[in-house]
Amino acid sequence: MAPSSRHRLLSVLVENRSGVLARVAGLFSRRGYNIYSLAVAPTDDERFSRITVVVDVESAPLEQIVKQLHKLVNVLKIVELDPYAAVERELMMATVSADPDKRGQVIELVEVFGGSILDVGVDQLTVCLAEEPSRLDDFEELVRPYGIVSIQRSGQLALPKLDRRARLRSVAQRTA
Amino acid sequence: MKLTGAQALIKSLEMQGVEVIFGMPGGAILPVYDPIIDSPIRHILVRHEQGAGHAAEGYAQVTGRPGVLMVTSGPAATNVVTPLADAYMDSVPLVCITGQVGTQSIGTDAFQEADTTGITMSITKHNWLVTDASQIPTVVAQAFHVATTGRPGPVLIDIPKDVSNGTMEWYWPEDPAAGLPGYRPTLRGHPRMVREAARLIGEAERPVIYAGGGILKARASAALARLVELTGIPVVTTLMARGAFPDDHPLCLGMPGMHGNFTAITALQKSDLLIALGARFDDRVTGRIDAFAPDAKVIHVDVDPAELGKVRQPDVPIVGDCRLVIEDLAEVIESERVRSAESGRQAPDLGPWMAQVRQWQERYPLRYDQPEQGVLKPQFVIERLRDATPDDTIVVSGVGQHQMWASQYWKFNHPNTWVNSGGLGTMGFAVPAAIGAKVGQPGRTVWAIDGDGCFQMTAQELVTAASERIPIKVAILNNAYLGMVRQWQEMFYDQRYSEVYLSPDLPDYVKWAEAMGCVALRVESPEEVDPAIDKASNVDDRPVVIEFRTDATEMVYPMVPAGASNDDVVVGPAQGEGGH
Ligand SMILES: Cc1ncc(C[n+]2csc(CCOP(=O)(O)OP(=O)(O)O)c2C)c(N)n1
Numbered sequence: 001m002a003p004s005s006r007h008r009l010l011s012v013l014v015e016n017r018s019g020v021l022a023r024v025a026g027l028f029s030r031r032g033y034n035i036y037s038l039a040v041a042p043t044d045d046e047r048f049s050r051i052t053v054v055v056d057v058e059s060a061p062l063e064q065i066v067k068q069l070h071k072l073v074n075v076l077k078i079v080e081l082d083p084y085a086a087v088e089r090e091l092m093m094a095t096v097s098a099d100p101d102k103r104g105q106v107i108e109l110v111e112v113f114g115g116s117i118l119d120v121g122v123d124q125l126t127v128c129l130a131e132e133p134s135r136l137d138d139f140e141e142l143v144r145p146y147g148i149v150s151i152q153r154s155g156q157l158a159l160p161k162l163d164r165r166a167r168l169r170s171v172a173q174r175t176a
Numbered sequence: 177m178k179l180t181g182a183q184a185l186i187k188s189l190e191m192q193g194v195e196v197i198f199g200m201p202g203g204a205i206l207p208v209y210d211p212i213i214d215s216p217i218r219h220i221l222v223r224h225e226q227g228a229g230h231a232a233e234g235y236a237q238v239t240g241r242p243g244v245l246m247v248t249s250g251p252a253a254t255n256v257v258t259p260l261a262d263a264y265m266d267s268v269p270l271v272c273i274t275g276q277v278g279t280q281s282i283g284t285d286a287f288q289e290a291d292t293t294g295i296t297m298s299i300t301k302h303n304w305l306v307t308d309a310s311q312i313p314t315v316v317a318q319a320f321h322v323a324t325t326g327r328p329g330p331v332l333i334d335i336p337k338d339v340s341n342g343t344m345e346w347y348w349p350e351d352p353a354a355g356l357p358g359y360r361p362t363l364r365g366h367p368r369m370v371r372e373a374a375r376l377i378g379e380a381e382r383p384v385i386y387a388g389g390g391i392l393k394a395r396a397s398a399a400l401a402r403l404v405e406l407t408g409i410p411v412v413t414t415l416m417a418r419g420a421f422p423d424d425h426p427l428c429l430g431m432p433g434m435h436g437n438f439t440a441i442t443a444l445q446k447s448d449l450l451i452a453l454g455a456r457f458d459d460r461v462t463g464r465i466d467a468f469a470p471d472a473k474v475i476h477v478d479v480d481p482a483e484l485g486k487v488r489q490p491d492v493p494i495v496g497d498c499r500l501v502i503e504d505l506a507e508v509i510e511s512e513r514v515r516s517a518e519s520g521r522q523a524p525d526l527g528p529w530m531a532q533v534r535q536w537q538e539r540y541p542l543r544y545d546q547p548e549q550g551v552l553k554p555q556f557v558i559e560r561l562r563d564a565t566p567d568d569t570i571v572v573s574g575v576g577q578h579q580m581w582a583s584q585y586w587k588f589n590h591p592n593t594w595v596n597s598g599g600l601g602t603m604g605f606a607v608p609a610a611i612g613a614k615v616g617q618p619g620r621t622v623w624a625i626d627g628d629g630c631f632q633m634t635a636q637e638l639v640t641a642a643s644e645r646i647p648i649k650v651a652i653l654n655n656a657y658l659g660m661v662r663q664w665q666e667m668f669y670d671q672r673y674s675e676v677y678l679s680p681d682l683p684d685y686v687k688w689a690e691a692m693g694c695v696a697l698r699v700e701s702p703e704e705v706d707p708a709i710d711k712a713s714n715v716d717d718r719p720v721v722i723e724f725r726t727d728a729t730e731m732v733y734p735m736v737p738a739g740a741s742n743d744d745v746v747v748g749p750a751q752g753e754g755g756h
């Protein structure tokens with residue numbers, strides 16, 4: 001399910017060392033904070049990793065969560081991403097029942113959502129979508145009647161939206 | 177220069193200026209115990225690793241320098257969990273070195289393997305598993321840096337046996353912070369916030385300074401004294417801050433909280449401005465939080481940003497080192513004064529507020545009744561001890577009623593003369609912590625005021641004290657009970673006493689103490705108190721234990737029952753008229 005109003009999105013830059021994820025996860029459980037989803041991988045600079053975490057702010061005030069996270073020695077930077085000022089994606093892989101006579105309909109749905117077909121079986125399809133979390137919810141709802149065999153979602157990823165005004169200005173300056 | 181990992185470790189500790197290590201050897205740490213023989217660092221062999229941890233805490237609390245302990249893997253590492261948790265709660269700088277099984281064996285359930293870094297993750301400020309001998313100097317330098325800067329706390333270095341047996345080319349890192357990109361404590365308060373704090377102070381009619389343990393950690397006692405002189409604002413000192421501002425100062429109101437005195441509790445409660453300095457609004461201080469100091473604005477200064485707003489939303493949050501912020505604040509207040517005087521503006525008169533405070537003090541003093549003969553009151557023992565010992569005596573306590581009485585009835589006139597387990601409330605803290613305190617301040621008299629229950633948890637460290645010639649003094653307030661628990665059962669469980677009786681005679685404390693190499697005395701009546709203290713004061717070459725047989729039914733008052741509002745403080749039968 002897509003996050004709701006009780007959720008906030010944090011992008012946490014950490015040192016890429018063994019045990020750092022355990023420290024972050026340990027902090028959340030020790031302080032009673034709930035993690036809604038979490039995705040982690042090294043950044044382009046392999047000394048660092050980025051943890052994109054959706055937290056439940058009903059379990060604790062966001063300010064406390066951020067401050068406690070900051071106290072971890074391996075945490076370098078925390079940014080709260082405002083959904084209106086961020087681009088967000090989540091990956092979903094799903095295996096869906098699709099008898100040969102229904103297969104066309106499922107494929108059509110996947111295409112509407114800009115997904116792709118990863119694998120085809122006798123009466124099942126495995127599909128893949130990278131979309132905003134709420135769009136994944138929509139897709140899930142629509143394929144449910146066909147029969148969902150299994151679904152795997154990655155947790156949300158996000159980066160801040162680029163400042164378009166600034167860019168226009170610099171383009172304008174260049175042309176001037 | 178080629179060194180083994182073990183040699184590099186000891187040399188790194190020497191580079192850090194370590195003068196003493198508390199510890200016990202064992203399999204995985206064996207390589208490191210060899211170069212200790214050739215090092216000027218003193219090693220004190222404890223009888224239980226928990227004792228090493230508390231001793232290191234006591235050392236750290238009286239010197240302001242980090243305490244160092246070293247133990248082996250597995251059971252030894254788990255034995256230090258309690259003192260690490262204790263130090264974490266009370267922000268005590270410790271560096272704990274643990275041995276670990278060889279890197280090839282990690283994860284195989286090898287003999288004496290425990291996931292030490294995993295177990296201690298949530299009770300250390302940071303910990304490290306060293307995987308190569310070449311990392312040792314860097315990690316040690318980082319560990320001391322993290323333990324002692326910002327909000328101090330315990331750190332742990334886990335060293336596998338093959339790493340300490342390995343070799344490395346010696347070096348010493350120039351800047352320990354270089355490899356810690358995510359660690360940069362803020363020390364200077366934000367000037368705008370400091371000015372805002374000064375403005376609130378200038379407008380307050382009923383201000384109180386709520387001084388916490390952070391004052392001691394930041395060595396801010398002198399700065400605090402200057403702020404008080406400048407403003408005339410009264411000060412409460414929490415359990416962790418006793419001595420941070422002298423009890424004999426007329427503006428010192430003493431300890432607030434669950435067993436604080438009426439005036440300190442009520443002054444906070446009725447205040448219109450709390451100036452919280454290095455304090456964390458602990459539940460034992462605030463009582464029911466939504467009823468705590470309802471009319472007060474709050475200025476909150478702490479070096480740990482996460483403390484600001486954790487419990488109570490401050491009106492003026494200031495992240496910074498207490499000493500630096502208080503100094504800045506005093507400066508701003510002083511220059512504001514000059515400016516207001518020039519413009520004819522006047523700060524509110526604190527006279528009526530202080531008159532009210534004095535009235536509370538007169539009406540509700542701390543009091544108990546010691547009959548001339550017969551049963552010995554614990555408070556009487558503490559007062560006699562206080563009056564018979566030097567002004568700068570270091571007092572170390574266990575956890576329970578005796579701890580509260582010690583904090584209430586002692587007069588702490590110097591910083592770092594009160595050592596106790598405040599946040600975690602660890603029974604068994606006193607004896608080993610007193611040993612560490614005496615090692616840190618060998619010229620000072622160190623008294624442990626302990627309970628009979630607590631004493632039984634870590635008494636064996638008196639063997640350490642006797643064999644290492646560390647002449648601490650221990651007063652056991654033997655009330656034959658787990659007294660604090662008994663008090664709760666008396667008050668809140670209809671006097672249904674469940675598993676709190678200990679017996680006054682079993683063990684025989686005098687024989688036990690003597691067997692551990694101490695001078696031991698027993699005191700059963702009021703008139704024996706002074707002579708026994710005299711005798712103890714004259715022993716200088718070994719530890720002394722006095723067992724005081726005290727009234728088993730005595731209760732700690734005042735008391736704010738758990739979960740109640742601080743408005744509902746119970747002052748107790750002997751103290752003042754009204755109350756509740
Ligand atoms: C390690 C530990 N276990 C249990 C407790 C709970 N506890 C708090 S005070 C207390 C009684 C302490 O008894 P004693 O040392 O005789 O002190 P008294 O209260 O009688 O002065 C107990 C059991 C604790 N604080 N720490």
Ligand SMILES: [Mg+2]
Pocket residue numbers: 627628629653654655656657658659
């Ligand atoms: Mg007792």
